[in-house]
Amino acid sequence: MASARLRPVFLLLLIILLARAATKPLRCRSGVGSKKRLLLISFDGFRWDYDQDVDTPNLDRLARDGVKAKYITPPMLTMTSPSHFTTITGRWVEDHEVVHNMMFNTQTNQKVPHKDTLRRSEWWDNGVLPLWITAQNQGLKTASFYYPGGGANYSGQAVNRAVVEESGHPDDNETEWRQNIDTVLSWFSKEDFDLVTLYYGEPDNVGHARGPDHPDRKAIIRQIDRTVGYLRDAIGLHGLNATLNVIITSDHGMTTVKKRPLVDEIVLNKYLNLLKMASFEILDYGGFGILTPRPGKEQEVLEALAKAPHLTVYRKDDMPESFHLARSGRLPPVVIIADLGFNLNSRFIVYVNKGDHGFHNGEMDMKMIFRAFGPDFKKNFLSEPFDSVHIYPLMCRLLNIWAEPNNGSLEHTADMLITSHGGPRTSPMIITTTVVFVFMSTLIA
Structure with missing residues (x-):
């Protein structure tokens, strides 16, 4: 009799527990000894083999000190905005609906150029949450520096800090590249940010203007290599070697455009x-x-x-x-x-254009780079190829947060980590619901 009278009380308590689990930001710390931070860097249009015909000592050293994938495959579409948003959401393009670089409306014939879309939330906010917002909802502090989608609001929520690239801004200033690195690293070391995404518009611009085989493309790869060396040194100067994981990737490759008189266009x-x-x-x-x-x-x-x-x-x-x-x-x-x-x-x-992308993502010229280093990554590890959609669950694991529903899988990247940080993550809502079900079954019995 006593247990029967207590059942409504237990049920009320469990309902309260369920509600708290569904609404309170949670951060699982299983298997993590200390707080880790993540810097995601994208070099637009960095084809998977661009470092093979250029002397790149810093990228070579990075491969020895961390992880290198043979290549990774972008989504269809092999364009800047769709591909970057797949990386930051872990969703295919048909799910996140950023279906072109240009914002368009088929009814009104409106067409908005790429850089003019970067603050247009109506183009980016389609119900899929990017990693910045997911991390913020779980108590982390995030920022975007020029990364596509970072300047938008998602269900009214903005990234904690966003620097948006203006139309016409030059993409190849090496001094500015280093200043941007200093800025984002200070966000980590002085302002306790947890996740920052940093975007560079090269070597895409050179690839378009000159073609992937032009000497100017090789020159910009050497500039990227120097920037990677500067990044490595700056991480040490900011005291972040023990806590900062870094992923360097891209959005698509580049191919030579076939033009007259050689072919019929x-x-x-x-x-x-x-x-x-x-x-x-x-x-x-x-x-x-x-x-x-x-x-x-x-x-x-x-x-x-x-x-x-x-x-x-x-x-x-x-x-x-x-x-x-x-x-x-x-x-x-x-x-x-x-x-x-x-x-x-x-x-x-x-x-x-002498070079371009937007072609089938199965073409090798559309494949792109992946490098990673930091306290959670193995050293001198060569990864098999994988799709870029799988970067998202890897980033969630590195930040130790619950992922939103996504199309990626940690199975494709787990081997590059020193430790798996425990088993697959399950939503706290699911865990609590399971506990309630088992407990109520016991009471009923």
């Missing part, structure tokens, strides 16, 4: 009248194109584009599952992917 208006057949398009943007046919014209558009050389045209709903794009609500109905090195020109050949 793609001019899509030769195969269909774009003015009459399409109500929206983004085509003069490298190897990836999107198009909304006018009502009743979709099949005609698909059949016409199928006759064009050096490309593959897809109805969005019929794209391969491996693209992880078909479920996107933002992408228009028709998606065009050019063969490697061919740009999609709409009406005229106006494209001037």
